[in-house]
Amino acid sequence: MIGKIATGEVEDERDEVKSAAAQLGSLGGRKRAESMTPERRAEIAKKAAAKRWSNGA
Template sequence: MTTKPPKRPRDPNQLAKLVVDIATGEGQDAHDSDKIPMAILGKAGGERGGRARADRLTPERRREIALLAARSRWKDHGSDDSNK
């Protein structure tokens, strides 16, 4: 479960300083500092993995996988005419 980002300061002066720090790169990015380095690497691998797998598959195998997915997706939707 992801954590919420920290709230913005209510004081306008503190908010202005935060904005300037972020704009100049001096502020810490709370999202990356809280994450575990291996989790960041795993996420990057997952983003690349799907595309690499698709590139390795033959068109016939991709079609088989797509048909299985479509059947699974639509299996609960009967072919009855009650939705007309």
């Protein structure tokens, strides 16, 4: 079935509905960010950027 969808023989008819857990997960990060101070968010972002750029590049 996957092959037929990929080649265009069959149309993918599944619903693009997220599971309940996925819907709640997408809200979690936003709620967490709202509860933090701008300074704390900046601290986390700087740490993530440093980690991202320090990996052998």
